[in-house]
Amino acid sequence: MGEPITFDGRVAIVTGAGGGLGREYALELGRRGAMVVVNDLGGAVDGSGSSQSAADQVVAQISEAGGDAVANYDSVATREGGAAIVQTAVDSFGGVDIVINNAGILRDKSFANMTLDEVDAVLDVHLRGAFHVSHPAFKVMKERGYGRFVHTTSASGLFGNFGQVNYGAAKAGLVGLSNVLAIEGAKYNIKSNAVAPTARTRMTEEVLGPFVEMFDPAQVMPMVVYLCSEQNELTHEIFTVGGGRYGRVFIGTNTGWFAGQGVVPSIEEVREHIPEIRDITEHVVPGDINEELMILARLAGG
Ligand SMILES: NC(=O)c1ccc[n+]([C@@H]2O[C@H](COP(=O)([O-])OP(=O)(O)OC[C@H]3O[C@@H](n4cnc5c(N)ncnc54)[C@H](O)[C@@H]3O)[C@@H](O)[C@H]2O)c1
Numbered sequence: 001m002g003e004p005i006t007f008d009g010r011v012a013i014v015t016g017a018g019g020g021l022g023r024e025y026a027l028e029l030g031r032r033g034a035m036v037v038v039n040d041l042g043g044a045v046d047g048s049g050s051s052q053s054a055a056d057q058v059v060a061q062i063s064e065a066g067g068d069a070v071a072n073y074d075s076v077a078t079r080e081g082g083a084a085i086v087q088t089a090v091d092s093f094g095g096v097d098i099v100i101n102n103a104g105i106l107r108d109k110s111f112a113n114m115t116l117d118e119v120d121a122v123l124d125v126h127l128r129g130a131f132h133v134s135h136p137a138f139k140v141m142k143e144r145g146y147g148r149f150v151h152t153t154s155a156s157g158l159f160g161n162f163g164q165v166n167y168g169a170a171k172a173g174l175v176g177l178s179n180v181l182a183i184e185g186a187k188y189n190i191k192s193n194a195v196a197p198t199a200r201t202r203m204t205e206e207v208l209g210p211f212v213e214m215f216d217p218a219q220v221m222p223m224v225v226y227l228c229s230e231q232n233e234l235t236h237e238i239f240t241v242g243g244g245r246y247g248r249v250f251i252g253t254n255t256g257w258f259a260g261q262g263v264v265p266s267i268e269e270v271r272e273h274i275p276e277i278r279d280i281t282e283h284v285v286p287g288d289i290n291e292e293l294m295i296l297a298r299l300a301g302g
Pocket residue numbers: 015016017018019020021022039040041042043044045047054074075076077101102103104105125129152153154155196197198199200201202203204
C-alpha cells in the first residue's frame with residue numbers, strides 16, 4: 001500500500017461542502033491533516049435560498065475529530081463570492097493548495113421548455129463559479145509553486161442526458177477549463193483534473209431510482225482526494241467514479257481520412273469516406289492541440 005497519504009500543512013477549498021459529495025471530500029481532507037475551507041451557500045437543489053448551517057455542521061464535525069476547518073457561506077456564482085472564498089483560505093490558513101470545484105445546482109427541463117434564466121443560473125454556479133474560485137486561487141498557487149485542482153464534471157455533459165442541456169453544457173465546459181489549467185499550471189507543479197461522479201445525494205435521489213442504494217458518495221471520495229494529494233502526478237485527465245467503479249474518460253481522435261494536401265474534396269467524396277472518418281479502432285488521446293496537429297503532419301508526410 002505504501003506510505004499513507006496525508007495533507008499536513010496543506011490548505012484546501014471545497015466548494016459546496018455542506019452536504020453530499022463535497023462534505024465527504026472535506027471530512028476526509030480534514031481527517032488527513034488539511035486545513036479546510038468548507039464553502040456552502042446552503043440553498044436548495046435548485047439554488048434558491050441560503051443558510052449557514054450546512055457549512056457550520058461540517059466544520060463542527062472536522063473540528064470534533066481534531067481537524068482544522070473554517071466555514072465560508074459565499075456563493076461561487078459571483079466574482080465577489082469566489083474572491084471571498086479564496087481570501088478566507090488566505091486569511092485563515094495563509095494560502096491555498098487545493099481547490100475542489102464541487103458546488104452545484106440543477107434546473108432540469110427539456111430544451112424547448114427551459115428559460116434562458118435557467119441556463120444562466122446553472123452556468124453561473126457550475127462553470128462561472130469554477131472560474132470565480134479558480135482564478136484567484138491559481139494566482140496564489142502559482143506564487144507558491146504548488147496546486148491541485150479537481151473540477152466536478154458529469155456524465156450528463158460528457159455523454160449527454162435528456163433534460164440537462166444547461167447542466168451538460170456547464171459540466172462539459174469544466175473539462176475545457178481543467179485541460180487548459182493543466183497545461184498552463186504544469187511548470188508550477190499545478191495539476192488539474194476533472195471527475196464525473198455518480199452518487200446518492202439530495203441531487204440524485206430521485207434520478208437514480210432503483211439504483212440509488214448502489215451509489216454511496218463515500219465511494220467517490222478516495223479518487224477525488226487522491227487527485228488532491230502531493231503524490232498525485234496525474235493531470236489533464238478525466239475520471240468517472242461511482243458505485244465502486246473507478247475509470248477514465250478520454251477525449252481522443254482517430255487518424256480519419258486524408259483527402260490530400262490542399263485538396264478540396266467534393267461533398268460526395270466526403271459521403272463516401274464517412275466510414276473512415278468515423279472509424280475509431282485506432283485513436284490517440286492528444287495532450288494538447290499540437291499533438292493533434294501531429295496526426296495531420298504525419299499524413300501529409302511531414
Ligand atoms: N451526485 C451525483 O451523482 C452527481 C453526478 C454528476 C455530477 N455531480 C456533481 O457533483 C457536485 C456535488 O453534487 P452533490 O450530488 O453532492 O449534490 P448536493 O446538492 O448535495 O451538493 C451541492 C452543494 O453545493 C452547494 N451549492 C449550490 N450552489 C452553491 C453556490 N452558488 N455557492 C456555494 N455552494 C453552492 C449546495 O448548497 C450543496 O451543498 C455537483 O457539482 C454536481 O453537479 C453529482
